[in-house]
Amino acid sequence: MDTKISVVEEGALERVGSVFVEAFGHTPALLVADGITLKVGGFPVSRSLEKADIQVRQFIFPSEPQPYADEHAIAQVRLSLERDNSIAVVLGSGTLNDITKRASAELDRPYMVVATAPSVDGYTSYGAAVSVGGFKQTLPCAAPMVVLADTKVLREAPMDxxxxxxxxxxxxxxxxxxxxxADLVGVHPIRRDVWDMVQIPLRKVYAHHAGIAQRRGRSIGLLFDALSASGFAxxxxxxxxxxxxxxxxxxxIWEMEHLxxxxxxxxxxxxxxxxxxxxTYLYEQLKQLDLAGIPLTGAESWEEREQSIAAFFPDESVRKQTLAIAKEKFLDGDALLTRREKLVSLLPALIERMDEQLPPYQELKEAMKEVGCPVSPADIASNLEGLRHAVTGAQMIRNRYTVLDLYYELGLFDLALDMLSGM
Ligand SMILES: [Zn+2]
Known part of the structure; x- marks a missing residue:
């Protein structure tokens, strides 16, 4: 793992300097922040580094417009890092972290992130979500060597x-x-150690949703730990x-369409x-499905599949990429029949596992609402049609087996789209 040190505790900002020295020695530091995160923790972070005898320069993005993770922003940070042998200490969440992660990787240098909000699991993941030539992609790069989060700061992050x-x-x-x-279908076996890393902390966070809604320190710390853990996984x-x-x-899909x-x-x-x-809803609906009463017809031919994909992705390079992926996972003839038989026969086992794995849809929705998450497409400026569109595209874009493939391969994808009106 790239991440060697992870410190999540109350008052952690005061330890930035000593943790930096532990990881990188007395190398100079480049503090990367924006107008907002600078106000949140710029002073204590600089003071702590200076106290540890670390020379600190700053690279500050303006707060308006919000920094955007693209090749220009990355080049700016990289050029600043190139001026000496400094190691970046980025103070911020998703975007600033992605910019700094990639800039450091281009120079083959490690870096440190000081988190300001428990907002994504990308802090500790390898790879950075960056827009290159207008296309969002995940560029390869190492995860931060050091992650530090002060629960006092996380607790005061905007509720959104x-x-x-x-x-x-x-x-x-x-x-x-x-x-x-995917494990039951036999296309992607579960790795137990990695499974536990993600799924055990997740359950603690769910149990603490009320505490998170009330910004209690311990609950917010658990949320950050769970997000970090999935990055580690x-x-x-x-x-x-x-x-x-x-x-x-x-x-x-919504990201590509700049929702x-x-x-x-x-x-x-x-x-x-x-x-x-x-x-969650589409899984729950599987319990209602009476497969004996549904004729398993309606399989697309490859030509029809090609046409639907071409219609969905007008941009040529995205279309090409998507077609290649779709071709890899496309089944027809005997292969499709065999898969259908398999899916029908594993359904009872799948439903049993669902009862252990998924909270009931209504209960999950209530908990998410309490914390302030959107719970209907309208809350994120979309609607039922927009959701159906996104679900349709989602089934096309990656070679990763999901419940959408199950519906598709059973010839029940349109039925799944219809079901969404009941959410
Ligand atoms: Zn995510």
Missing amino acids: MIASGFGDCMAKYTAGMDWIL MQVMHDSRPASGAEHLISH SKDGLPVSHGFKVSIGTLTI
């Missing part, structure tokens, strides 16, 4: 950011369920499977929240 992190955390229920399904697996399933694929509300991009955690509720 805390709710985003809670949504991204709840996504591990459906991501886990999709992994169980991805580091161990070198794959996002443990932390991301169909709910994230739904959010990727925004009141002129601001909808946060990752908020898009994922709707994805998580949608997938």
